Amino acid sequence: MxxxxxxxxxxxxxxxxxxxxxxxxxxxxxxxxxxxxGRLGGILKQCIHDGFGLVRFGEKLTGPEYAGRFLDQIAExxxxxxxxxxxxxxxxxxxxxxxxxxxxxxxxVIHARAVVLSTGCRERTAKQVSIHGDRxxxxxxxxxxxxxxxxxxxxxGRRCVILGSxxxxxxxARRLTLEGAEVLGVYxxxxxxxxxxxxxxxxxxxxxxxxxTSRTVTRVFGSxxxxxxxxxxxxxxxxxxxxxxxxxxxxxLILSVGLIPENELALGLxxxxxxxxxxxxxxxxxxxxxxxxxxxxNALHVSDLVDYVSESGETxxxxxxxxxxxxxxxxxxxxxxxxxPLAYVLPQRLSxxxxxxxxxxxxxxxxxxxxxxxxxxxxxxxxxxxxRALRPPEMERLVLELPAELPAALQFxxxxxxxxxxxxx
Amino acid sequence: MxxxxxxxxxxGCRLRAGFxxxxxxxxxxxxxxxxxxxxxxxxxxxxxxxxxxxxxxxGGERPVLAVRTAGEIPRAKLMEAMEAISRLTVRPPxxxxxxxxxxxxxxxIDLIATDDLAAVLQGGLKDVTPL
Numbered sequence: 001m002x003x004x005x006x007x008x009x010x011x012x013x014x015x016x017x018x019x020x021x022x023x024x025x026x027x028x029x030x031x032x033x034x035x036x037x038g039r040l041g042g043i044l045k046q047c048i049h050d051g052f053g054l055v056r057f058g059e060k061l062t063g064p065e066y067a068g069r070f071l072d073q074i075a076e077x078x079x080x081x082x083x084x085x086x087x088x089x090x091x092x093x094x095x096x097x098x099x100x101x102x103x104x105x106x107x108x109v110i111h112a113r114a115v116v117l118s119t120g121c122r123e124r125t126a127k128q129v130s131i132h133g134d135r136x137x138x139x140x141x142x143x144x145x146x147x148x149x150x151x152x153x154x155x156x157g158r159r160c161v162i163l164g165s166x167x168x169x170x171x172x173a174r175r176l177t178l179e180g181a182e183v184l185g186v187y188x189x190x191x192x193x194x195x196x197x198x199x200x201x202x203x204x205x206x207x208x209x210x211x212x213t214s215r216t217v218t219r220v221f222g223s224x225x226x227x228x229x230x231x232x233x234x235x236x237x238x239x240x241x242x243x244x245x246x247x248x249x250x251x252x253l254i255l256s257v258g259l260i261p262e263n264e265l266a267l268g269l270x271x272x273x274x275x276x277x278x279x280x281x282x283x284x285x286x287x288x289x290x291x292x293x294x295x296x297x298n299a300l301h302v303s304d305l306v307d308y309v310s311e312s313g314e315t316x317x318x319x320x321x322x323x324x325x326x327x328x329x330x331x332x333x334x335x336x337x338x339x340x341p342l343a344y345v346l347p348q349r350l351s352x353x354x355x356x357x358x359x360x361x362x363x364x365x366x367x368x369x370x371x372x373x374x375x376x377x378x379x380x381x382x383x384x385x386x387x388r389a390l391r392p393p394e395m396e397r398l399v400l401e402l403p404a405e406l407p408a409a410l411q412f413x414x415x416x417x418x419x420x421x422x423x424x425x
Numbered sequence: 426m427x428x429x430x431x432x433x434x435x436x437g438c439r440l441r442a443g444f445x446x447x448x449x450x451x452x453x454x455x456x457x458x459x460x461x462x463x464x465x466x467x468x469x470x471x472x473x474x475x476x477x478x479x480x481x482x483x484g485g486e487r488p489v490l491a492v493r494t495a496g497e498i499p500r501a502k503l504m505e506a507m508e509a510i511s512r513l514t515v516r517p518p519x520x521x522x523x524x525x526x527x528x529x530x531x532x533x534i535d536l537i538a539t540d541d542l543a544a545v546l547q548g549g550l551k552d553v554t555p556l
Contacts, residue, residue, distance in 0.1 A: 048491040048539060049477045054434050062477055064491050064540035068521050150479060153489035178478060178507050197437030201430040202474065206500065305435055394435065 002108040006032040006080070007324035009099055009112035010317070011087050011265065014042020015306050016297020017118035018070040019313030020320065021079050024116070027321035031079045032110060034101060036086040040074065041067035042120055043143070044306065046150045049171050051198075055307035066306060090115060090265050096292055096324075113324035114292040116316045117266055117280075121259040121298040129163075129257050132219045138226030142168040142256040146175070155179055157252020161229050162186040163217045165193035165200070167304065167393075169256020174203035176254075183209050184250060187231060189216035189238045192367065194393050195256075196304065216240060220253060229253050259302045266295065276344040277301035283333060283351045284358045285319030286312055291330065294320045301346055301361070304395050308361065315359070329353055334406045340414035341365045343392060352406050360398045362412065364390035370417040375400065378408040386417065426452070427469060431461045440465050473497035476506050477539070480525060484544055485517030491540040492525055498532045506530055517542040 008024045010017045013035030021033040039045060044052070047063030054060060057069070074081065085103040092098075096113040123141040131139075138157055140148075146168065148154045158181050162169045165188040173183045186193075186204060191214050193200055204211050212231075218240050219230035228249045232240035261279040263271075271280045271288055279300040280288040286296050296316035297309040322328040331353035338345040343365035350358065364371075368390050375383040383400060390396065402410075426443040442453040442465035453465040467473060475497050479489035498506060506529060515525060519542045526536040 045540075048479065048493075050475050050493060051435075060475065062491065062493055062539040065521060068540070150491065151487055151489065153479060153481065153487075175478075178476075178503070196435055197430045197439070198432040198435065201437075202432045205429075206474070206503075394437075 002105055004032065004108065004110045006030050006110060006112050008114045008116060008320045009034065009097070009110050010116045010118060012042065012118035012120055013040035013081070014118060014120050014297065015044055015067065015070070015309045016313035017042070017116070018067070018074060019310040020116040020118055020296055020317035022070065022073055022077060023314040023317030024321040025077050025079050027318055029321035029324050032112070033079055033081045034085045034087055035081070035083045038083050040071055040081065040083065046146045048150045052306050055305060056310060087265060089268055092269065092290070114294065114320040116320050117293070117295045117299050118297045118313060119262045119265060119299045121261045121302055123255070124258040124260060126255055129255070131217055133221060134223055136220060136222035136224060136226045138222070138251050139220055139253045140255070142166070142172045142254050145172050145254050149175055149179060155181055157181060157250070159184060159250045160252040160254055161217065161248055161250045162254045162256060164188060164256035164258070165195050165211065166256035166258060167195040167199050169254065170195045170199040170203040172254055172256070173209050174207060177207045177209065184248060185210040185212055187215045187217060188213045189234045196393055217253060218245065226251055226253060259298065261299045261302060263299055269293065274344070274348060277346065281348040283349050284347050285351070286316035287319050292323045301344070304393060308395065308397060311359065335409045337409050337411045338362070339411065341368055342412060342414050345412045350406060350410060357399050357401050360400060361395055362398065363395050364392055364414065367391045368414070368416065371414050372417050374413050374415070376411045377406055429468060431456060431464050433460055433464050442469060472500040474500045474503060476503055478507060478510055480510060481514045482517055482542055483514055485542045486545060487542060490515055490519055490538055490542045492536050493539050494529060495535040495537045498529070498534050502530060502532065510536065517544040
């Protein structure tokens, strides 16, 4: 069995992994980048729509163009890239980690001082959202539909119903319409859409595709091929309301009902996942609870902008290179706590040797109007910032200059704005 | 005054815009940058969009090539552009950024490749990169 030795092994060649590998390489580490598919780029390969890179490049790029900017650098970097390489498991060793990899040569083992997990996320499926009925063809996730249309040139249906108003579902509503399919409507079980407002405007409104909120698909009909779906109104708990069922003839049901970080490898190493982010807990360097094991991108938490996925990859890559080269001191950590209607704040803890500007990502758990975010450490208030509006689909990024010593936990709290406070900012 | 969402960036500002009764003064509310104000005016007078789609490819590693308009085209011409693009076939290899059609629909905008697409090698299937 072939054995490889490297400073940093990056698992997953999507936007997070590309950025992690490039940064680790730039920081002087020897890097191996492992990708299970035949081409690097991850999900960006099939995201042919534009809107990527506005934050990072100040341009509206398509997915392949955004990935291409990193691929050009990878080609010149000397990073060893292994495609068609599937990491089946990771073990801890005395000197770091040992990755079991199934690749073109068969089985091989990679010994790495540090590992970056950039394994992305998976789509939630029909069975995970309790849709009853048989299993006819024609029921597929939005990402699968995107793969068929954009990479294989195949239209998965002519009369499509889309369940879920996530961004990929909205993007596919437009894409299917442009390719000549009829999109009968986008159904969302929650009272408000979960995708970005701009995607509702440019993907649905532009093409007169109706959006139905507080409605869900409860059953599929058809034995070989999908013939119809049953749609019901939902109550405030997202439960179907009896007596509201309506049958809609269609030949494709496309699901855009959420993404789940992919963390089989982290779980295999005994890491527990944060129930809020569904990814491992990490510090400001994206280091997990295991020394030398880093996590970034959508494996850590589902991001809505690739620009931030790349940023977290760079942070993880820098951390992994520093760790592999013995430049990362083991310091004690303080927790980061989230209060009020905050879904989560990332990172979940800070190592106390913090000297630089620290990037935080957070997401509101529910839509709130003018609200004030406060960051405190003990009695000291480090930040007070007003937000005009916060919505769960829109992740927020915050840069804080933290004091060199953190005596206590860092507390993030979000409170509705008190009347008259508006003028203070 | 019309209400709509600005699509220029992920902020998705909710705009209110329109001409004053005098028919000359244009008013925009809700934008958080000057680009939003310019967008509002275009959107209400002659809306434009970037079109991203695929073109049929023969002899390439994949059967389709991702493309986009190099700039924005009138929103009303999107389906007409799709119709024109559906009649095209490209022969790989194609490089990202390469022009596929000059002056699409005579709108003054080129159609460009957004991905690389290699040609299938003479050696047969063993050298073809899977999807």
